[in-house]
Amino acid sequence: MVQVYKKTHSYPEPPATSLLAFFLRYPNPFARHVLSVDVLDRTVDPVTGRIHTTRLILKRGILPKWATRWLPSSATSGGSGLDAWIYEESIVDPPGWGKGRKDLGAEGEDFGKQPRLRMQQGNLNHRKAMHVIEGGDLRAGPNGQVPSLSTTLHHTTAEVRSYLGGTWSSLIRKRIESYGLGKFEGNSETSRKGMSLILQLLRYRHPLPETAEFEFFPPPPPGFSESWTDMPEAASWQEPKEGSPKSFFLSPANLRAWARKRRED
Template structure:
């Protein structure tokens, strides 16, 4: 079993970051996400919102993986979240539903508001393989490396949606219209450009990178250029 833990600080308030988190698909940093559907949503007596979503993701096997180790490249992921508007936190748990013998990834994300009004995101994950045949450690190490890369791209996607929300405040058209147009886009170019952040990682430190985001700017142009 491999364990991953990392914290990340957003300058935006909790309510805005939470909105961006739930609107994060699709985005050009998540080209591996095929679909995302709400299968249950209800409010508790205490006022919390509970949501269950089913997400279909596409993956790729490493070249060293035995042929036929899995039947298909897609994997279903269940996401269960709780939004507490009074405690000002979002807790989200995800895990894959298939290929669990080869590798299962159980992830927990927590968004909380700081005293200074900013938002802290804490991500934890357990990567476990029960495949055996002397390959368990190699599979888990590969899963950990892939997960760390996906965490970075996921935060870039959330940051991109945050930019859309900020820009929507300055545009005459409502945010919902832009999100509708965003979800009508069917092809996104993926990018591996690292994001700059305030982060602490007990697995590996990710350096800041202030390089240009050509793909992101092109994608934003599609959204904001259409009225």
């Protein structure tokens, strides 16, 4: 039996900022199960202006450990153990994508004036044991009954399937699919927290707690407000130490190197 997940939540930011945060959300403290992210391809359609992006993401522990007894030894060859390679495709529609779309209605045309992101991803390995297909849609959302340019709605859908066969296969599939759905629900909540954190970083240029002595990189776009330290969360912000680097790439390797240096000191 296929397990289905649907949820919608909103971010108090315009779509352009939320779409940028989507591509910058890794790494963050709420996504420690994400080991690496690589951009395989990114193109811009010269006619439609759409941005097409393909990424490969390595995530830790997509399957429960007890499921290994039904997996062939070759199934754990990608990543480490039960780690999973995730193939992600996304399309960013430019502002004005809803122009002339009668099917959207008057309200939909207002939403269509802002950029929109559509995404789909699924695991490449362990698909027989559990195949998770996730879809996402980020677009301008309503503020009450009025379309708002400062709110982004994030619609998330997911299907969890297991194709394991053999004796007692139905019970095993149901157990794996239930596990996968529960795992996805938990990761969806932490993903929302990670997105909210990155949105704060973009809004206030606030560094991650683990890298508080470094300046956040990349810098904000021209014209971005310099009053970012006025945010309420800035009470925990630390002034950069004298002689510290001016910028810091928030990559897992740099985070590990920085933590190792702190322990040695």
